[in-house]
Each structure stands twice: as structure tokens, then as C-alpha cells.
Amino acid sequence: MKTVAVIGAGVAGPTVAMALQLAGFEPVVYESHPSGSEGVGAFVILHVNGIDALRAIGADKCLDGLGFDTPQMRFRSGTGRSLGVAGTGLPLADGTVGRTIRRADLCGALRDEALRRGIDFEYGRRLADVSGVDGGVVAVFEDGARHEADLLVGADGIKSRVRALIDPAAPPARYIPNLYISGYARAGVVDVPPGEYQMVFGRRCFFGYTVAPGGEVWWFANPPYPDEPSQNELRELGDAHWRATLADLLGVDPGPAGKIVEATDHELVAWPFHDIPTVSRWHRDRMIIIGDAAHATSPAAGQGASMAIEDSVELGRCLRDLPDARQAFRAYEGLRRERVERVVATGAKWSTFKSVGPVARMIRDMIMPVMLKYYAGDGGASLGWMHHHHIEWDERVPAGPRGIV
Ligand SMILES: Cc1cc2nc3c(=O)[nH]c(=O)nc-3n(C[C@H](O)[C@H](O)[C@H](O)COP(=O)(O)OP(=O)(O)OC[C@H]3O[C@@H](n4cnc5c(N)ncnc54)[C@H](O)[C@@H]3O)c2cc1C
Numbered sequence: 001m002k003t004v005a006v007i008g009a010g011v012a013g014p015t016v017a018m019a020l021q022l023a024g025f026e027p028v029v030y031e032s033h034p035s036g037s038e039g040v041g042a043f044v045i046l047h048v049n050g051i052d053a054l055r056a057i058g059a060d061k062c063l064d065g066l067g068f069d070t071p072q073m074r075f076r077s078g079t080g081r082s083l084g085v086a087g088t089g090l091p092l093a094d095g096t097v098g099r100t101i102r103r104a105d106l107c108g109a110l111r112d113e114a115l116r117r118g119i120d121f122e123y124g125r126r127l128a129d130v131s132g133v134d135g136g137v138v139a140v141f142e143d144g145a146r147h148e149a150d151l152l153v154g155a156d157g158i159k160s161r162v163r164a165l166i167d168p169a170a171p172p173a174r175y176i177p178n179l180y181i182s183g184y185a186r187a188g189v190v191d192v193p194p195g196e197y198q199m200v201f202g203r204r205c206f207f208g209y210t211v212a213p214g215g216e217v218w219w220f221a222n223p224p225y226p227d228e229p230s231q232n233e234l235r236e237l238g239d240a241h242w243r244a245t246l247a248d249l250l251g252v253d254p255g256p257a258g259k260i261v262e263a264t265d266h267e268l269v270a271w272p273f274h275d276i277p278t279v280s281r282w283h284r285d286r287m288i289i290i291g292d293a294a295h296a297t298s299p300a301a302g303q304g305a306s307m308a309i310e311d312s313v314e315l316g317r318c319l320r321d322l323p324d325a326r327q328a329f330r331a332y333e334g335l336r337r338e339r340v341e342r343v344v345a346t347g348a349k350w351s352t353f354k355s356v357g358p359v360a361r362m363i364r365d366m367i368m369p370v371m372l373k374y375y376a377g378d379g380g381a382s383l384g385w386m387h388h389h390h391i392e393w394d395e396r397v398p399a400g401p402r403g404i405v
Pocket of ligand 1: 007008009010011012013030031032033042043044045046047103125126127128155156157158159160161180271290291292293297299301302303304305306307308
């Protein structure tokens with residue numbers, strides 16, 4: 001049986017390992033962190049296309065009991081006026097809708113499901129380098145460990161080491177001048193319909209929130225931050241700084257944002273926003289990158305995790321059906337590149353709506369109700385290309401024109 005070294009145990013790592021195992025490979029997942037708990041505070045929306053892709057490999061049930069359904073978003077102006085609603089994708093045939101879930105819970109559930117299927121994980125292994133061997137690849141880790149495999153999949157996220165090893169000239173991630181701060185506030189701070197996000201284009205800061213069953217408020221803010229900071233710089237600024245910043249930025253709007261931040265009793269941490277519009281080389285020899293490593297998207301699209309899952313399933317199909325890695329990787333790229341780059345471009349466009357000057361704000365607040373009415377009127381079909389993407393696991397990947405082999 002062919003072996004695969006999967007680098008990274010975030011969203012794509014455990015998922016691609018499961019897809020590869022079903023495709024007849026023997027994967028081992030190597031993760032740099034001692035446990036898989038990076039980014040504990042953040043939560044993500046898993047859209048129906050991501051859930052559907054997990055279902056293709058029989059892994060969607062691992063999400064049962066985690067997070068909560070969030071089928072709808074209501075957009076509001078800084079004054080609190082409703083600009084309209086948008087769905088998070090039409091429900092799947094059995095009624096499944098988009099779900100909000102803590103990122104750490106999502107990664108943990110995928111890892112536990114992969115472990116249950118007998119896949120091995122090694123934590124505390126940071127990939128440093130690779131070297132070729134006859135018919136395979138050797139992963140070299142910072143601690144000096146070396147592991148040989150037939151193939152290597154880089155699922156190592158936005159700062160991917162594998163991307164740089166495939167192509168040292170690969171572009172770095174692009175900074176989008178907003179930060180992301182999220183939190184969980186005490187129950188009972190606001191009264192809004194369950195399952196509906198409130199997305200507020202505040203005058204000085206975008207603010208989104210939704211209420212979990214039980215009343216806890218899950219929120220995030222995107223304060224503008226023009227120059228790219230390092231993660232250390234943001235960490236050093238610390239909780240008190242972020243509370244004061246948010247109180248100042250959100251205090252000019254009439255909504256409950258300020259009250260929600262005040263009712264949050266854990267430490268606030270800020271993250272920079274990045275995307276990668278295009279990475280020209282996804283694979284070389286026996287190595288390939290997937291997920292954020294290949295095409296990180298701004299969180300505004302809410303599709304990063306779902307794209308990582310779709311990638312994983314498609315790579316499994318291609319490696320199952322095509323006779324060698326070269327053909328499989330090219331077929332995979334043929335299936336994925338256009339779609340993921342369209343998602344990244346859409347996310348970048350939506351990000352720009354978040355922090356605009358007074359004139360653009362007026363125009364945005366006039367245009368959005370019309371746009372949202374249009375999306376609602378066609379039942380979400382105009383965004384169907386994004387949300388209603390179905391992968392049929394049992395369908396053979398042709399070695400034909402789509403696959404460019
Ligand atoms: C603040 C924020 C909010 C977001 N909101 C949403 C949302 O609402 N909806 C959505 O779909 N997506 C959202 N995303 C994006 C989503 O989290 C990512 O797109 C998704 O996690 C990508 O999965 P991945 O497996 O490719 O990368 P990651 O989940 O980042 O996993 C990469 C893993 O590789 C490990 N690693 C890195 N380097 C090495 C190395 N050299 N050796 C070994 N291991 C390594 C890392 O520790 C990590 O565990 C958000 C992201 C952020 C930061």
C-alpha cells in the first residue's frame with residue numbers, strides 16, 4: 001500500500017487523510033503543535049458545501065452535537081437599520097443548513113474521526129525540509145526526525161512550508177488591512193432570532209454576532225489596521241488595549257456591540273487577515289499543497305474551511321482513479337483551481353465592503369438592500385456556484401480534458 005505523509009492537522013489534514021485512506025493509501029498526519037489547539041478562540045461557519053463534501057467520505061456525522069445551525073445572515077447599517085438577509089446556502093436535501101462551530105472543535109472532531117478510522121497522528125513534528133529518494137519523498141522535521149513516504153501532502157495552512165519547498169518563489173500571503181477579534185459573551189445580552197447572524201457595517205468597525213442555543217453570544221469584530229502587524233506585536237498589545245480599541249470604535253454606533261464586548265469575560269486576542277489570490281505551482285514531483293496552503297481566502301467569504309474539505313475529497317478521488325501522482329495532481333488542479341480562485345476573489349471583494357469612507361458607506365447602504373433582495377428573490381441561486389457544489393465520491397475522475405493529463 002502506498003504511504004502518504006500529510007503535513008498539518010488543521011481542517012484539511014485529517015480530512016485528506018480520511019479521503020486517502022478510503023482511496024487505498026496509508027496516510028500519517030504530522031502536526032507541528034504539541035496538540036491541535038491553535039486558534040482556540042475563533043469560530044467558523046461551515047457552509048453546506050463543506051458539510052456535503054464531508055458527507056461524501058462519510059465523515060459529516062462527526063460534527064453532530066457541535067456548534068449550531070446558522071442558516072441566515074441579516075446585514076445592518078451602522079445605524080442598526082436592516083439592509084436585508086442572505087442565506088448561508090440553500091439547505092441540502094435532508095434539510096442540513098450551514099453551521100457555526102468553534103475552529104478548535106472542528107479540527108478536534110475531524111482528528112477524532114480520523115483516529116477512529118485507524119489513521120496515525122504525530123504531534124510536535126514541524127516539517128523543515130524534504131529530500132527526494134528513489135520513487136518517494138523524505139519529510140525532515142525540526143526535531144531531526146525523518147519519515148519516508150511515497151507522497152507528501154502539504155495541508156500546513158497559510159504560512160505553508162511545503163508551498164515554499166515546492167516553489168521557493170511562491171508569493172507570501174497578502175495582508176488585508178483588518179484584524180479579527182472574536183469572543184463569547186455571557187448569555188442574555190441581546191435578543192435576536194436564533195440561527196441568524198447580525199452583520200453590522202459599523203461606522204468605524206464591522207461587527208458580527210449570533211446567539212447560540214442557551215443564549216451565549218458568539219461575536220467577532222474587524223477593526224481596521226492599515227499596516228501589517230506581526231502576531232507578536234498584536235499579542236503584546238494585549239487584552240486591555242483591544243477592549244479600549246473596540247469600545248472606542250464600536251461606541252459610535254447605536255447597536256449592542258459595545259455591551260456584548262463588555263460582557264465577554266475571557267482574554268481578547270487579535271489576528272491579522274490574509275489571503276493568497278493565486279499560487280502558480282501547487283505541486284512538484286511527489287508533493288502537493290491543499291487548503292489554505294494553496295489558496296487562503298479572507299474570512300469574509302466564510303469558505304476557507306469548506307474549501308479545505310472539498311480539496312481533500314477531490315485529491316482523494318484523483319489519487320484513487322489515476323495511475324500516477326503526476327496525472328492525479330494535474331487532474332486535481334484542473335478540478336479545483338478555477339473554483340477556489342473565484343472564491344478567494346469574492347472574499348477579497350466582500351472584505352472591502354467592511355471598512356469604507358462616508359460616501360462609499362452611503363452608496364453601499366443604498367445598494368445592499370437591492371442586492372440582497374435579488375439574492376433572496378432567486379432563492380440564493382446566484383451564489384449557488386459557491387454553496388451548491390457537490391462532489392460524488394463514487395464517480396470516477398476522467399483522465400480526459402478536465403483533468404489536463
Ligand atoms: C480568524 C479566522 C476566521 C475564520 N472564519 C472562517 C469562517 O467563518 N468560515 C470558514 O470556512 N473559514 C474561516 N476561516 C478560515 C479557516 O479557518 C481556514 O481556511 C481553514 O482552517 C484552512 O484549513 P487548513 O487545514 O488548510 O489550514 P489550517 O486549519 O490553518 O491548518 C494548518 C495546520 O498545519 C500546521 N502546520 C503549519 N506548519 C506546519 C509545519 N511546518 N509542519 C507541521 N505542521 C504544520 C498548523 O499548526 C495547523 O494545525 C477563518 C480563519 C481565521 C484565521
